[in-house]
Amino acid sequence: MPGVNLVLNPGNKGVTTDINGEFTFQNISSGTYKLQVSCIGFQSLNREVQVKDEKSPALQLVLVPENYMINDVVVSGKSATRRVIEQAYQVSSVSTKELFNSTSDAKSVLDRIPGVRIQEEGGLGSDLSFTLNGFSGDQVKFFMDGIPMDNAGSMTLGDLPVNMIERIDVYKGVVPVWLGTDALGGAVNIITNRTNNYLDASYAYGSFNTHRASLNGAYTNEETGFTFRGNLFYNYSDNHYKVWARIVENNTVVDTAWVRRFHDRYRSGSLKLETGLVDKSFADQLLLGFMLSANDKQVQHGATMNTVYGGIVRNSQSVMPTLRYNKKDLLTEGLDVSLYSALNRSRSEVIDTLQGVRYNWLGEQSIIYTSNGERSTDGEFYRTFTTLDETDFNTQLNAGYALSTRSSLALNYSLNYFHRKAHDTEHPDEPANRFPKDLTKQVLGLAYKFDLNNKWSTTLFGKMYHIHAATSKLFDFAMETQRVEAVDNKQFNFGYGLATSYFVMPELQLKFSYEHTARMPMPEEIFGDGLFVEANPDLGPEQSDNINLGAAFSTQKLGNHHLSVGSSLIYREAKDLIYTVVTVSSPQTRYDNLSDTRVLGVEGNLQYAWKDVFHAGANVTYQDITDRAKLIYNESYTGSGWQTNYHYGFRLPNKPYLFANFNAGATAKNVLVDGSTLNVNYFVNFVEKYFLTWTELGAGSDKYIIPRQVSHDIELSYSLQNGKYNIAAECRNLFNEKLYDKYYLQKPGRSFSIKLRYTI
Template identity: 70%
Template sequence: MIKHTTYSAIVIIFLILVRSTMLASGQTSTAQISGNVSSSTGESLPGVSLVLGDLNLGTITDIEGNFRLDHIPEGNYELQASCMGFESFQKNVQVSLHEQIKLNIVLQEKTYSINDVVVSGKSATRRVIEQAYQVSSVSAKDMFNSTADAKAVMNRISGVRIQEDGGLGSNIDFTLNGFSGDQVKFFMDGIPMDNFGSSLGLGDLPVNMIEQVDVYKGVVPVWLGTDALGGAVNIITNRKNDYLDASYSIGSFNTHRASLNGAYTNPETGFTVRGNFFYNYSDNNYDVLAEIVENNTIVDTAEVERFHDRYRSGTIKLETGYINKKYADNLLLGIMASANDKEVQHGATMHTVYGGIMRNSQSLIPTLRYSKKNLLADGLDVSLYSALNFSESQVIDTLRGVRYNWLGERTISETSDGQVSNNGEFFRTFTTLNEEEFTSQLNAGYALSTRSSLAFNYAFNYFHRKAFDTENPDNIDNRFPKSMTKQVLGLAYKFDPNPKWSMTLFGKLFFLKAKTSKEFDFALETQRTEAIENSQQNWGYGFASTYFVLPQLQLKTSYEHTSRMPMPLEIFGNGLFVDANPDLGPEQSDNFNIGTEYRLNLNQQHRLAIGSSFVYREADDLIYTVVTVSSPKTHYDNLNKTRVLGVEGNFQYNWKELFHLGANVTFQDITDQAELIYNESYTGTGWQKNFHHGFRLPNKPYFFGNANAGLTLHELKQPGSSLSLNYFFNFVEQYFLTWAEMGSTNDKYVIPRQISHDMEVGYSFQNGKYNLSAECRNIFDTRLYDKYYLQKPGRSFSIKLRYTI
């Protein structure tokens, strides 16, 4: 639970922020018109042209649909707004001296024909997809009434596969076109989520705070400022100026999820307050098929209930400041506080079960966000984000001599002299990790002309950790503070030779410096632990290009040579099931993508989209998780050379606003390509044959897909109501848990083929103000597994209530 002191700190800081921003307000000396432009579905519209008649004064909306016109003389004017695919908008505006007018403009979609080609208004997700980068974008709007979270939204995108340790709150492994873990970076509104802390993960984020999710596959735009190896995910939250969205759901395994999201903006002063609150709880007491062990011997295999897997988390996020001012389009100060605690049922595998191990964490993060278009000069856009994370986490294993089996039965472990063992369940510890992390990201873009522009990014990250174990205060490794400094610089040039063709060239520099400790000469008289430094520098470059062969047929290609520096978890470990590896090096990759997409609209009655892409990766020193099936511990290491060959396809069909049908499928062949490996051991150090050469990497799905279908009936029984019914199908082909060439045919560890079905039904009335929905996941109660052969929840039910204005 979030501590009382944390809540008090949030309230005090929030009041200070509100007071300071109110004192900073002032009246402009000239008349001004500002506001927001959106579509009839509520999506913000960037790139809308606005002109004030008779003054030759105009502007265009930014990425969030905001605009501002300054230095307007007193008088009566006609304001015109226009955008391709939308009906033109006109409004008479009476302007008085020094007046500030706020307008919210809604454009209606229009369909018309040019040489037999149908052109219609483009949604925010459609505009993202049409970038030169290989990117998938999905709107979360249709999922607002479901109990889905951020990871559920992403798991329905082609090329994406999310592996989980178990139920709500479990660790996840995000895989994108063969790359996983921290090789894929996550952002929220373009802001790195690296420093959000362990108490705020993808499984915690409610779908109601998300507007859309953009998944960049392979090549990552410079403006995201990251050292991602295989792609990036940008979660875009609801940026409406005024709204309220509240929901509560209850489901199987005593699962409860609540969220409250909203914003208020003063149309006269531009003062705004935005907030998100969400809470998650689950006992995760679903049934699993497990081995029953007595006296270190397997005596039975039985269906049992998980008994030590409770999870709860809470987060509050507040921002306040000003928007659409002369000095800033956005100037927002914020605070984010989150906390969680989790009972640990097992380690990396289900081989050993625990009944007393706990983990918890708390984070407090003050933030600053600033952006301004046309700063000091026309065409110069600047944005800055900074955050400081103070977090504390604990790993607790303090039971003495107690052992559990999967029936929840306790046994006492004794020493040879009949005394109760002093050992913990895994290893006796009460470790507290105090971590501080500072992140700052600066973006600047300059339009050289209507067809070319430059973009610059500088990202800085500093991480520092102190550890102390009350059960083992003399732990020498904890005497060495651990720190990491990472910097990324990027420069990109974008050029559009003509309206059909767009090209972007870019380069990046990566810097890393880590301070930690290392044990030398293990088991020798000279065994010791010493402080070490690890400094690394790499660079990258690439291009992205797109060409419209026809208005409805788009081709894309991109290439990138890039690097990814190790993350703190990978170098320092986590104090429990992940060991440190201070020698871990950066991974490098050459990524090539080529794709195509075809879209056809027939009189707004039938809409069809078909897409496909090919992926080729060659990665050196790939960072991967080393797993032993019989051990709960893992660590990270470098794999000399790997190759990824992949292809994916997607299909989407819509009939009016009544019926939709979609599917996607992914095949990815990820193989170890190193012929020789360097082995360091007591029996002999040197290069030796790699027996894994040519085999697929273990524990990574290689063939998977999903499909969905839905029916929506409008104006059912009463005006402004709708009834929706949705079906989801998921498929994962069987894959190996360990290297495929190891073991005999009968005892290979294989995660079996998995097929599951989900259903949801929802009813809305008063134009979506009140909503009720019900879901059933894994309808046929199929036994589903994920990484390391961990069993996922069986059939579950949930209902959700939602209110929005």
């Protein structure tokens, strides 16, 4: 019988029988003991046991069934989401179970979490920037089942369907050692569906000719341990929604009108397979995997909407084999080990081969001539057919050892190697492409966790970061000695911190965490993307001191009512922050270091539920991100040196500082037929107006302001046969508001979709 509880006294030692009904008490000295055996539905058993040095007793115990009448049974426990939230780290966790029938993806789920703001460049497949408590881009790291997504091929957050996700955990500020990363401001861990046997298939169609299909499933043989898991999804959209744009003819603005985007198609697909053995004596999991992904996107514009394109395209394909292994109690009790390795080989293309042509927002072409009257040979942006062949290898080892029931050690080592080779058929002699781009990054972390009692838990940790980048750099621009040379850059950094949690009462938890951390530049930040992101080989690592102070109250003791309230205070002091430099008149951006910045913020959330019938919630985030460097070092050909920083004290541009979300929903069971469920959900998103460029630049109407935005979404779903058959309808941006985001780029207006889903 599995799950039988046994207690040995004196000593109050307890064990539970395994799936075969077997049990063992370790390290028992000689003497006389009383053994108590209990299991629901059976009579309790008490037996006296004699333990002698020369031989440990082997017992065969038989329980007698017991029948009895009870009035009420109350079973209380904690969900996986609740257990994550109660960690000492400042973390938000959201279950996606209630969203399986929606057309949501990982991006839209994350955008409703306190402290999170996702900025997009447009519709499905558009580039996005993820902001968490003031940090954005690669300052926040992404994981899938604890595995870095840096080498996840062509997949993006907007591609991942909600059906393959069980929950999403967002770590704010301090990041656990076991994730093995150099995140500056936090991390996101996407937990996929790990059910042993299931099938989930769905198809959705929506506005702008949008199609989204997914197939997810798993099979596990309980006797042999053989398992096979797979995820397949496909996304397509023409993204031909209307935007309010300036019509340009002969470099002159002649009109402003509502026009349809005409060159913004996006399509992507991914196949992810894993097979191997589970629950064996030598491995809890031993899985070999394979992932194949691809996407292609027409490029409508650059970093701003001032210039429109009609022929530029980008595409990417990748193949990635993987190995996953983990085992609890490896060789000795209390030693847990996990290993993950992946090798991603990808090829991407950037194509701009239309010569002497310019488009306006009406889709009209105009011919560009040179000064001597000949048709220009320039591309729309920069004539190119660049192919990027990239190799990305990642391996991560975690080891944890329980020193006692209240203390443990955790060790992590991660290695990432990136190599890029570029070739441009339009410019085969491009000097920079003669130099390979290589980046090697290593992270080593050690943590000690100590639980003083059942109320108080503390973790101390240290991390070491190392990066080695080999690339090229342009010297002496516009001078007779102008040249491109190879450069080599090696950097070390160290981090440390602590996270502590205390339960004042079972319903009230207080948290404090501090971390001194560093983040090494990513390949795109150093090497560029071959089109709209320029390279910066001089980019240095960024460092930050992060402090979080939080409180959370949650109770189940209000009858049919459940209430949870939480809030946290945020302080970040960052040095050499890597940020995106935007010029309103240019489609290009680049990354640079900002010597000193500070983030002060507060966030709060409230959730209420009545039975399984009604729920409502809201969260709000305020973050004041300012430049704190009084002097900056300016290096130019006209003179280098320290100069007054005129941005001192002003908020960083293009970052929302006040935003909020509201949601409400209702559920009705057995509507029309037994076994059916009707769900209605309503969402409101609010973002206060903020500046695209530095606040002090311009005056009055000359300032570039991204206006206040309020959007409404509504979802309606109906399930039959206890969720086997499902149909859902959605409307996003219900009131067709003008929504802007990243660099004042307009997002889709009102859209509709319908989704069919089958699951067993």
